[in-house]
Amino acid sequence: GSSPSQAQSSSSKVKSLQAKxxxxxxxxxxxxxxLRETKQQQRSASARLYAAQRKLSSAEDDxxxxxxxxxxAKDRLEASREELARVEAELKKAIDLFWDRMAIFYKQGSLGYVEVALGAADFEQFVDRGILLKKIAEHDLELRAQIELERARREALVATVTANVTELEGLRQSEADRAAELRSVRDEHQSALDTILAQRAEQDGIYTELRETQREISRTLSRLLNPPSANGVRSYGGNPNFAGGFARPVNGRVTST
Structure with missing residues (x-):
């Protein structure tokens, strides 16, 4: 049997462990x-991050x-400018040709064209040459008018495409600014979630340590309250010095609350 001093020491240990x-x-x-609060914060932060990422993805797609x-639009503008340059070159060529003819007419006077007409062998040829000269003059004027019309159309197209490019550049800048703003918001939510995850990891570690401590206390109390008998078999009938009963442990891990 144990001495009174040993029993008192054991009782003191039990009380200390029970308090602990x-x-x-x-x-x-x-x-x-x-942990419950942190998990709720984690769910909320994850939802905010997901929503922010979706908005950012949409903005980046736009x-x-x-x-x-x-x-x-820039490709169209470049092509339109090239086409305008081609039309202007044709117009310059037509105008130069027109003025070359005018210069010849001025130098030779009206007799130059009259001589062409009067050089006809017969009246029919005279009429034909007169008609030809008239058609040449009309053709020059029509060609110039057509080219000027085409140039005006090309200039209008260049102006329209230029305005479109300017508008798109403004829209691009606006959308780039919005994407940058949303990216900043997304990063803030990510940082907040990272902080919460770190906090939860710390709390999980504390919880695991406390649970292990609780199990160790329970095992120690079980040994103190149910010491082995003389034949080496533990008695689980309870110690009369302590109030309350203790259930006989079963095989497997000891759990406590």
């Missing part, structure tokens, strides 16, 4: 409450589409 177990149980409840439209 009670304190540890309260700490477990507290950390469980913190920006990519606008950039594609802008590239196409």
């Amino acid at each position: 177990k009670k304190t540890n149980k309260a700490a477990i409840k507290d950390i469980e409450s913190q 920006l990519a589409a606008t950039r594609a439209k802008l590239r196409a």
Whole structure:
């Protein structure tokens, strides 16, 4: 049997462990409450991050589409300018030809064309040459008018495409600014979620440690309250010095609350 001093020491240890177990149980409840709150914060932060990422993805898609439209508009503008340059070259050529004829007419006077007409072998040829000269003059004037009309149309097209490019450049800048703003918001939500995840990891570690401490206290109390008998077999009938009963442990891990 044990001496009175040993029994008193054992009783003191049991009381100390029971007090520690009670304190540890309260700490477990507290950390469980913190974990529930942190998990809720994590869900909310994840939802905000997901929403921010969706908005950012949509804005980036819009920006990519606008950039594609802008590239196409710039290509059209370049092609329109090249076509305008070609038309202006044709117009210059037609005008130069027209003025060359006018210069010849001025130098030779009206007799130059009259001589062409009068050089006809017969009246029919005279009429034909007169008609030809008239058609040449009319053709020059019509060609010039057509080319000037085409130039005006090309200039209008260049002006329209230029305005379109300017508008798209403004839209691109606006969408780029919005994407940058949304990216900043997304990064803020990501940072907030990272902070919450770090906090949860810390709380999980504390919770695991407290649970392990609680199990160790329970095992120690079980050994103190149910010491082995003389034949080496533990008695689970309870110690009369302590109030309350203890259930006989079963095979497997000891759990406690």
